[in-house]
Every structure is written in C-alpha cells, then in structure tokens.
Amino acid sequence: MITLSSYLAISFALFVCGIAVMIARKNIIAILLGIELILNSAALNFAAYTRFVNHNLDGHIMSLFIIVIAAAEAAVGLAIVIRFFQIRESIHIDDATQLLQ
Amino acid sequence: MFDNFLFLSSAALTVCGALAVVLAPNLMHACTYLLTTLIGVSGLYVTLSADFLAATQLVVYVGGVVILMLFAIMLTGGNDNKSVNKFGIEKVAPMGNAKTFTLAGFSALIMALVILKIIANVNKATPKTELPPYETTVEKIGELLITDHVLAFEISSVLLLGALIGAALIARPRRREE
Numbered sequence: 187m188i189t190l191s192s193y194l195a196i197s198f199a200l201f202v203c204g205i206a207v208m209i210a211r212k213n214i215i216a217i218l219l220g221i222e223l224i225l226n227s228a229a230l231n232f233a234a235y236t237r238f239v240n241h242n243l244d245g246h247i248m249s250l251f252i253i254v255i256a257a258a259e260a261a262v263g264l265a266i267v268i269r270f271f272q273i274r275e276s277i278h279i280d281d282a283t284q285l286l287q
Numbered sequence: 288m289f290d291n292f293l294f295l296s297s298a299a300l301t302v303c304g305a306l307a308v309v310l311a312p313n314l315m316h317a318c319t320y321l322l323t324t325l326i327g328v329s330g331l332y333v334t335l336s337a338d339f340l341a342a343t344q345l346v347v348y349v350g351g352v353v354i355l356m357l358f359a360i361m362l363t364g365g366n367d368n369k370s371v372n373k374f375g376i377e378k379v380a381p382m383g384n385a386k387t388f389t390l391a392g393f394s395a396l397i398m399a400l401v402i403l404k405i406i407a408n409v410n411k412a413t414p415k416t417e418l419p420p421y422e423t424t425v426e427k428i429g430e431l432l433i434t435d436h437v438l439a440f441e442i443s444s445v446l447l448l449g450a451l452i453g454a455a456l457i458a459r460p461r462r463r464e465e
Contacts, residue, residue, distance in 0.1 A: 188294050188334060194406050196298050196331065200324070201402065202395045203305035210391035213381035215360055216314055219321050222352065223305055226328050229340075237335045241419055243427050247436050249340050250428070253347050254443050258450035260352045264359040265454035271363040272461050280378055 193234035200227035214267050214277045218260065225256045290334055297330030312382055314360055322353050336421045339428050 200223050207220030229249040236245025267277055274281050304324030311317040325348045332341035371377055379387060432440050 187291060191406075192294075192298070193331065193335070194409070196301055198399070198402055198406065199302050200305050200328075202399050203309050205398050206309050206388075206391040206395040208391075209394050210309070210383040210387045211381070212379045212383060212387065213314060215356060215363070216317060216382065219308055219317055219356065222321060222348075223308065223324065226325065226348075230328055230331060233332055233335045233337050233340060237337070238418070241416075243424060243431055246337055246340055246424060246428055247431055247439075249337070250343060251439060251443060253340075253343055254447065257347050257352055258447055260355055261450050261454045262457070264355055265458035267359055268362055268458045277363045278378060278381055 190234055190238040193230065193238075197227040197230045197234070200224070200230070212279050214270070214279055214282070215264070217279065218263050218267075221263075222256065222260070225252055228252060293330055294334045297327045297334065300324070300327030301331065302327075314382060315357070317382075318353060318356050318360060321356075322349060325349050325353065336419075336424070338423055339425045 204220045204223030204227065207223065208217050211217055211220070229252040232245040232249045232252070234245075236242065270282065271277050301324050304320045304322075304327060307320035308317050308324065311320055325344065329341045329344040329349070332338075332344060383391070
C-alpha cells in the first residue's frame with residue numbers, strides 16, 4: 187500500500203494547497219505560510235524518490251538543505267515583513283507598492 | 288501494520304492540515320494548522336526511513352519557523368481582517384474574499400492538471416524492486432556531509448550567518464532622525 191505514488195499524491199496535495207494559499211491570501215505572512223507548504227512538498231518528494239528509486243542518501247542531503255534554506259528564507263522574510271509594518275503600519279500586499287520609504 | 292497506521296495517520300494529518308491552512312479565516316489558526324501539517328510530514332519521513340530528516344523537520348520547522356511566524360503575526364497586529372485601510376479606502380480583505388478564492392481555485396486546478404500529467408508518466412516508469420530494510424541514517428548522512436557535500440555544507444553555514452545578520456539588521460527599530 188505504501189508506494190511511491192502515495193507519497194507523490196500527498197506531495198501533490200501540499201503543492202496545490204500552497205499555490206492556492208499564495209494566490210487567495212492578501213496578507214504577507216499568510217503568503218509565507220503557502221511558501222512553506224510548497225517547500226515541504228519538494229523536500230518530501232526528494233525523500234520519497236531516494237527511498238523507492240535511488241536507494242542512496244543523496245535525496246536526504248537535498249531535503250536537509252531545503253529545510254536549512256527554508257529556515258533562512260523565513261527569518262529574512264519575516265524581518266522584511268516587520269520592517270514593512272514599521273513603515274506602513276499594514277501587512278497588506280496591496281500596500282507594498284514602493285521601494286522608497 | 289505499524290507502518291500502515293503511521294503512514295495513514297501522518298498522511299491524513301498532512302493533507303487535512305494543508306486544507307485547513309487554505310480555508311482558515313483566521314491567520315493565527317492558519318499558522319497553527321501549518322504546525323499539524325509539518326508534524327504530519329515529519330511522520331511521513333519516518334515511514335520513509337529518514338529518521339534524521341524527521342528529527343530535523345521537527346526541530347527546525349516546528350520549533351523554529353512556526354514560532355517565528357507566530358511572533359511575526361503577533362508583532363504586526365495579529366489577525367485583524369478589516370477590508371478598509373487606515374485612510375478609510377476599501378481594499379481586499381487580508382485573508383481573501385470570494386473573488387480571490389475563485390481565482391486561486393482556478394489557478395490551482397490548472398496547476399493540478401499539469402502536475403497530474405507529469406506524475407502519470409512517472410508512475411508508469413517506476414521499477415518495482417525490493418525496498419532496503421529500515422536502518423538509521425544519521426551516521427551515513429554525517430559522513431556524506433563532510434566528504435561529498437562539504438562545499439554545500441560550508442556554503443549553507445555562510446548563508447545562515449548572512450541570514451542571521453541580515454534579519455537582525457533589517458528588523459532593528461527605526462531611528463528617529465527628526
């Protein structure tokens with residue numbers, strides 16, 4: 187029952203949900219939540235393929251680096267969101283229309 | 288038996304959490320549902336015999352990224368879902384309205400069709416071989432990280448240092464010049 191296809195289906199569901207969150211929400215932090223979902227689906231795909239097709243550990247290393255880069259991305263992204271909130275007093279994506287302060 | 292149970296419960300947790308992130312009307316609740324999704328993905332890693340990955344997922348995502356997100360939500364005024372900005376001008380509600388959800392549904396549908404087309408071809412080509420038994424991967428991953436992948440390892444440490452300094456610089460309080 188536990189096959190490659192089942193993992194691909196779960197990863198597919200995560201990716202589609204992430205896309206829907208990114209387009210439906212207008213709050214910057216909610217959009218970052220969607221990005222986390224998409225990164226997780228990619229990492230899950232790497233781990234599933236390395237278990238069922240490759241039989242080595244390269245996919246695990248790749249998933250590990252995806253997790254590391256997602257953590258760095260979340261830290262910098264949320265710092266930018268907090269700075270944006272200090273300047274504009276809003277985290278609505280439609281208010282982000284200027285590069286100047 | 289145990290594998291099947293773990294797989295089914297983790298898959299249910301993951302997919303239901305992701306759907307709840309899409310549909311939750313409250314940003315704080317959406318962030319909490321993301322937590323259940325991440326725990327479910329960690330359980331899926333365990334069924335893939337990726338124990339080190341599962342532990343990393345729990346420590347970094349559940350203990351780090353989601354807490355950071357919750358802090359950012361609370362620092363930026365939480366989950367007010369007003370559709371009027373501070374000048375009284377109407378705008379789209381921050382958590383989306385019927386129009387944005389329709390748009391997102393159509394985009395996700397197109398995306399889903401494209402991905403299903405790709406996955407269908409992949410499934411036919413997958414060879415059916417005997418799976419290796421479950422064993423711990425920590426030792427081998429440690430060896431690989433300092434032999435084959437040492438360059439990527441060092442670059443990621445520099446990346447993390449840069450992200451740390453950059454985040455601290457960007458988010459520091461604004462200086463009053465006037």
